[in-house]
Amino acid sequence: MTAWRPTIAHLRSSLAAVVMVVIAVVWRRPDVLVLAMPFAIVAGWSVVARPPLVPVVRHELANSTVREGDVTLWRCQFDDVDGVDIVTAAVSPRQWLVTTPVGGVTTSTVGDGSTMLSFTLRATRWGRHSFGPVSVAVTSAWASFRSVHQSPQYLLTSVPAAVTFDAASSLRPANGLVGLNRSTRQGDGSEFASVRPFQVGDRMRRIRWSSSLRSGTLQVTSTWAEQDSLVALIVDATADLGQSEGVDGRASSLDTTVRAAAAIAEHYLHRGDRVSLRVFGSTGSQHVAPAAGRAQLRRILDTLASIRPGGDPLGLVARGRTAMPADALAILLSPVVSPVALQQAVALARRGVTVAVVETLPADVIDTGDSLTALAWRIRLLERRREIRTVQEIGIPVVHWRGPGSLDPFLRDVARRASAPRMARR
Amino acid sequence: MMIRGASAQRWSLAVLAIAAAIGAWAATAGAAGHTSRIELIMVVTLAIASAERPDSHIGLAVVIVIVTGWMVEVDSGISIWSLLAAVALLVFHTSVSMMSVAPPALSVDSVVIGRWLRRAGIVTAATAAVWGLEELLSRRHASGNAVITAAALVAVIAAIAALRQRSVADR
Numbered sequence: 001m002t003a004w005r006p007t008i009a010h011l012r013s014s015l016a017a018v019v020m021v022v023i024a025v026v027w028r029r030p031d032v033l034v035l036a037m038p039f040a041i042v043a044g045w046s047v048v049a050r051p052p053l054v055p056v057v058r059h060e061l062a063n064s065t066v067r068e069g070d071v072t073l074w075r076c077q078f079d080d081v082d083g084v085d086i087v088t089a090a091v092s093p094r095q096w097l098v099t100t101p102v103g104g105v106t107t108s109t110v111g112d113g114s115t116m117l118s119f120t121l122r123a124t125r126w127g128r129h130s131f132g133p134v135s136v137a138v139t140s141a142w143a144s145f146r147s148v149h150q151s152p153q154y155l156l157t158s159v160p161a162a163v164t165f166d167a168a169s170s171l172r173p174a175n176g177l178v179g180l181n182r183s184t185r186q187g188d189g190s191e192f193a194s195v196r197p198f199q200v201g202d203r204m205r206r207i208r209w210s211s212s213l214r215s216g217t218l219q220v221t222s223t224w225a226e227q228d229s230l231v232a233l234i235v236d237a238t239a240d241l242g243q244s245e246g247v248d249g250r251a252s253s254l255d256t257t258v259r260a261a262a263a264i265a266e267h268y269l270h271r272g273d274r275v276s277l278r279v280f281g282s283t284g285s286q287h288v289a290p291a292a293g294r295a296q297l298r299r300i301l302d303t304l305a306s307i308r309p310g311g312d313p314l315g316l317v318a319r320g321r322t323a324m325p326a327d328a329l330a331i332l333l334s335p336v337v338s339p340v341a342l343q344q345a346v347a348l349a350r351r352g353v354t355v356a357v358v359e360t361l362p363a364d365v366i367d368t369g370d371s372l373t374a375l376a377w378r379i380r381l382l383e384r385r386r387e388i389r390t391v392q393e394i395g396i397p398v399v400h401w402r403g404p405g406s407l408d409p410f411l412r413d414v415a416r417r418a419s420a421p422r423m424a425r426r
Numbered sequence: 427m428m429i430r431g432a433s434a435q436r437w438s439l440a441v442l443a444i445a446a447a448i449g450a451w452a453a454t455a456g457a458a459g460h461t462s463r464i465e466l467i468m469v470v471t472l473a474i475a476s477a478e479r480p481d482s483h484i485g486l487a488v489v490i491v492i493v494t495g496w497m498v499e500v501d502s503g504i505s506i507w508s509l510l511a512a513v514a515l516l517v518f519h520t521s522v523s524m525m526s527v528a529p530p531a532l533s534v535d536s537v538v539i540g541r542w543l544r545r546a547g548i549v550t551a552a553t554a555a556v557w558g559l560e561e562l563l564s565r566r567h568a569s570g571n572a573v574i575t576a577a578a579l580v581a582v583i584a585a586i587a588a589l590r591q592r593s594v595a596d597r
Binding site: 006007008009010011012013014015017018020021022023025026027028029030031032033034035037038039041042044045047050086087090103104105106107108139141142143144202239268 | 431434436481482483485486489493496497501502503504505508509511512513515516519520522523524526527528529531532534535537538541545549550552553556557560563564570575578580584586588589592595
C-alpha cells in the first residue's frame with residue numbers, strides 16, 4: 001500500500017481552521033473563532049489519530065478455474081490496521097462476471113488489528129475473463145488520511161458447464177488397449193460371443209462343462225474383447241451466431257458447440273475412451289492430442305475455454321489436412337454456416353474416418369430486427385439445407401444437438417456398419 | 427455522475443450537506459439581520475457541486491463563501507448565530523468527508539455512521555464550550571492586551587507548524 005497521504009477533507013479542515021483562527025486573532029473576531037473551532041478540532045483530532053503504520057494487504061482469488069455458472073471468491077486481508085476507520089474496495093464491472101456486492105464496491109469496518117474484504121464472482125459464460133484490478137483504500141478518522149493499493153488483474157478461466165449428455169449405443173469399431181466398448185474381435189471381456197471348441201491357449205476357467213459333456217469335446221465360452229476407442233472432437237469456431245445470454249439465458253451457436261463438445265468429451269473420458277480435440281477458426285494453438293483420463297478432460301475444457309471465435313476464419317483450410325487415424329470416430333460440431341466445416345467432414349470421410357456432424361445453429365438466429373438481414377438469413381439457410389443434404393447423401397450424418405441421445409442414431413448406424421465391408425478412398 | 431447508481435445513504439448525505447450549507451447561510455442571515463440572495467445561490471450551487479464531487483476542493487469553496495459572507499455582513503460580537511453557523515459548517519464538512527470515503531453506490535456500515543455521529547457530537551460539544559467561554563469573557567468587557575494577542579499568535583503559529591508536520595505524507 002502507498003504511504004498515508006492527507007486527503008482533500010483534511011486540507012479543507014486544516015486550511016479553514018488556520019485561516020479563520022488567524023483572522024480571529026488579528027482582526028479580534030471572537031465570532032470567527034467560533035466558526036473556526038469545528039475545523040480546528042477536526043484537524044487536530046485527525047493528526048492525533050493518524051495511523052502509525054501502513055496496513056499490510058494480501059489478496060487472492062480462491063479459484064482461478066471454475067465451471068460456468070459457479071462462483072469463486074476474491075479475498076483481501078488487511079493487517080496492521082490500528083487507527084484505520086474504513087476499508088473499501090472497488091472494481092469495474094466486467095462482461096460475464098457478476099460480482100457481489102452488486103456494483104463492485106464493498107466496505108468493512110476495522111476490528112482487532114485486522115479486517116477482510118471479499119467479492120463473490122460468478123462467471124456466467126465460459127471463456128477466459130479478466131477480473132480487476134481492484135482498487136483498495138483505507139481511510140483514517142474523519143477521512144483525513146488515506147492509503148491506497150491496486151491489486152493486479154486476475155485471469156479467471158470459466159470452463160463450459162457440464163450439460164447432460166448420454167449415449168445409449170456403444171462405440172464400434174474399437175481398437176484401443178482397454179476400455180468399455182465391445183471390440184470387433186474376440187478376446188478377454190464380459191460380453192458373450194459364442195461357444196466354440198477348445199483351442200490351445202484358452203483358459204481353463206473358460207471351459208463350458210455342460211456343452212462339453214453334451215458334445216463329447218471340450219467347449220469354451222468366448223467373449224468379445226473390451227477396448228477403448230478414439231473420439232476425435234472437431235470444433236468449428238469460425239463464427240459465433242445468435243445471441244449469448246450466458247449460462248442462464250439463450251445460447252449462441254458457439255455456446256452450444258462448446259458445451260456439447262465438453263459434454264461429449266466428459267462422457268467418453270468417463271467411459272475410459274481416448275478423446276482428442278481440434279478447434280479451427282480460433283486464434284492460437286487449439287489442438288489436444290488423444291489421451292484418456294481426468295487430466296485429458298481438464299486439458300480439453302481448458303482449450304475450449306480459450307476459444308476466441310473468428311480469430312482464424314480460414315481454419316484448417318489454411319493448414320492442410322488433419323492427421324487422424326482411420327478408426328477414429330470424428331464428431332464435428334459446427335453451426336454449418338461456413339462451408340469450411342462441411343469440407344472438413346467430407347475430407348475426413350474420404351479418408352475412411354467415421355464422421356458425424358453435430359449442427360449447433362440456434363433456432364432464433366433469424367430473429368433479427370432488420371428485415372433485410374432476416375431475408376439474407378433465409379436465403380443462406382436454404383443454401384445450407386442443400387449443402388447438408390448433399391453431405392448426407394454421401395454418407396455423413398448431420399444431427400442437430402439436442403443434448404442426451406443426440407448421437408444415438410448415428411452411433412447405432414456406425415455399430416451396424418462396423419461389421420460390414422466398406423471402401424475407403426486413399 | 428453521482429445520480430447514477432447512488433445508494434439511498436449517499437442521497438441522504440448529499441441532502442444533509444446541502445441543507446447544512448443552507449443552514450450556515452441562514453445563520454449568517456440571522457446574525458446580519460438581512461439576507462443575500464446572491465450568496466444563497468452561490469452556496470446552494472457550490473454545495474450541490476460539492477455533494478456531486480465530494481473528493482474535490484469545491485467543499486472548501488463553500489466554506490470560503492459562507493465565512494466571507496459572515497465576515498462581511500455580520501458585525502463582531504458573540505451571538506447564538508455564530509454557534510449555529512459553526513455547527514452547520516461542521517455538519518457540511520462531516521457529510522462531504524463521509525461521502526468522499528467510498529464510491530456513490532456504496533452504503534457505509536451503521537457502525538461507521540454511529541462512530542462518525544459520536545465524533546461530530548464531541549466536536550459540537552467542544553465548539554459549544556468555546557462559544558460559552560467567549561460568551562462569558564465578552565461580558566467582562568476586558569480591554570485588549572498586546573501580550574496575550576502576541577502569545578495567541580505564537581500559539582497559532584506553533585499549532586500550524588505541528589499540524590503541517592503531521593499532515594505531510596510519509597516518505
